[in-house]
Amino acid sequence: MGRTIRIFDTTLRDGEQSPGCSMNLNEKIEVARELETLKVDIIEAGFAIASPGDAAAISAIADIIKDSTICSLARCVEKDIDAAWNAIRNANSARIHVFLATSPVHMQYKLKMTPEEVLESVAHNVAYARKYCPDVEFSAEDSTRSDLDFLCRVFETAIKAGATTLNIPDTVGYMIPQEYAARIKYLREHTQGIEDVILSCHMHNDLGMAVANTLAGVEAGISQVECTINGIGERAGNASMEECVMALRTRKDYFDLDCHVDTTQIYRASRMIQTITGVPVSPTKPIVGANAFAHESGIHQHGVMSKKETYEIMTPESVGIPKNAIVLGKHSGRHAFEDRLHELGYSLSPEKLDTAFKKFKVLADKKKTVKDRDLEAIIGVVPVSGAERYSLVNFVINSGNAITSTAVIKVKKGDETFERVAASDGPINASFRAINKIVGKEIELEDYSLKSMTDGEDAQAEAIVKIQVDQSGEQITGRGVSTDIVEASIKAYINGINKYFME
Numbered sequence: 001m002g003r004t005i006r007i008f009d010t011t012l013r014d015g016e017q018s019p020g021c022s023m024n025l026n027e028k029i030e031v032a033r034e035l036e037t038l039k040v041d042i043i044e045a046g047f048a049i050a051s052p053g054d055a056a057a058i059s060a061i062a063d064i065i066k067d068s069t070i071c072s073l074a075r076c077v078e079k080d081i082d083a084a085w086n087a088i089r090n091a092n093s094a095r096i097h098v099f100l101a102t103s104p105v106h107m108q109y110k111l112k113m114t115p116e117e118v119l120e121s122v123a124h125n126v127a128y129a130r131k132y133c134p135d136v137e138f139s140a141e142d143s144t145r146s147d148l149d150f151l152c153r154v155f156e157t158a159i160k161a162g163a164t165t166l167n168i169p170d171t172v173g174y175m176i177p178q179e180y181a182a183r184i185k186y187l188r189e190h191t192q193g194i195e196d197v198i199l200s201c202h203m204h205n206d207l208g209m210a211v212a213n214t215l216a217g218v219e220a221g222i223s224q225v226e227c228t229i230n231g232i233g234e235r236a237g238n239a240s241m242e243e244c245v246m247a248l249r250t251r252k253d254y255f256d257l258d259c260h261v262d263t264t265q266i267y268r269a270s271r272m273i274q275t276i277t278g279v280p281v282s283p284t285k286p287i288v289g290a291n292a293f294a295h296e297s298g299i300h301q302h303g304v305m306s307k308k309e310t311y312e313i314m315t316p317e318s319v320g321i322p323k324n325a326i327v328l329g330k331h332s333g334r335h336a337f338e339d340r341l342h343e344l345g346y347s348l349s350p351e352k353l354d355t356a357f358k359k360f361k362v363l364a365d366k367k368k369t370v371k372d373r374d375l376e377a378i379i380g381v382v383p384v385s386g387a388e389r390y391s392l393v394n395f396v397i398n399s400g401n402a403i404t405s406t407a408v409i410k411v412k413k414g415d416e417t418f419e420r421v422a423a424s425d426g427p428i429n430a431s432f433r434a435i436n437k438i439v440g441k442e443i444e445l446e447d448y449s450l451k452s453m454t455d456g457e458d459a460q461a462e463a464i465v466k467i468q469v470d471q472s473g474e475q476i477t478g479r480g481v482s483t484d485i486v487e488a489s490i491k492a493y494i495n496g497i498n499k500y501f502m503e
């Protein structure tokens, strides 16, 4: 049996800090639960010093998650390390991840530190983190543009101070695979004590080589891979978890390496991140894109029908893509509904199951058949926790290309109902304005998208809005699904507002 590669997931830290990907507390907990089900070894749950919200989310995750190590990021600064430790101290297994830049450009212009000062800071802060926690990772930020001999000194210093994992990140996505492998080889040959620690890689995708560089690193002796679901992350993103894991799994003949990830959860995790962040993956995205297992040309279809392996190097089932079975209709009961959800890999709390079943019944009244994708759409809009503050009762739209659109919106908040009317240049805008009047907040719509979730005339539309409330500086994602595009949009807007109040 080959080496086992540790999977370090940073969706909740590097992924979450990228534009348009922010998540609230409940969403982060939901993602952490899914990562634990996926069996990732380490969950980087956030950057505790960044905000009280980040710290609270990391603590909550540390309390709940039992099987994965919970990690918080910290700069080489004592107060960062204190905050990181406070956030993760209750975890079953905790890790502090400290980082400091080591490239000439970062040291001179960002840190304004000399190389000697960087070495001192690494020695001091890694040792400081070790006083709290036996598991300390040190990252040399921008390591791939750092002088290799200096990097050896930095890593020797970190090892002497007690680091147990050394991360060699490609912070700016600059590497070519063979070059990265050669750097790892050099570091392994010239850093004293390196054989006693775990080596990690963390690759960004600026030149589209994050996954290739990760795999080159692994071949050169890296045994921890840092990655994110769907490859979300700063700028062009990070190495994608599903691509790294499926490359190792599908090409086990070549790598002879193992990892603990339950690949049948991959599709579900990917859908969850798309739903929560409102950031869709491209149809051609490997492993989880809509076309990843679709065969369009006649020759391919014929081949796959004769023998799947002609054009499929892995099966959709191996990554948890459900078979597109038509299973439910308006006469289906709660049991059938729950059973199908189980088959698709979802197990909901009784409270969420109730909400989802009510939504299913409403949909089944409108659609003849409810497909798996419809069920996933329903699950995706079940609020992750808490009651909805506002809910849509009904709406009336008057619109056309020769008149100003008007919207009358009625919503419920507890036992009260509110109704307002507004006019604008289109039905969606008019609806949003009417809701703004009800909520009494200044709400800025920063982004809006609409797409079809399923096929056919009675397809469900999914609307995603990104809003900012009262200039809070925080972008909130709202999502709504309906067979009516205006209703989907209104629901998405209300969903975003509910999330604002939930926080």
Ligand code: KIV
Pocket: 014, 073, 099, 139, 140, 141, 142, 167, 169, 170, 171, 172, 202, 204
């Ligand atoms: O890209 C990077 O260098 C990082 C470090 C904090 C590991 O995200």
Ligand code: ZN
Pocket: 014, 169, 171, 202, 204, 234
């Ligand atoms: Zn990064």
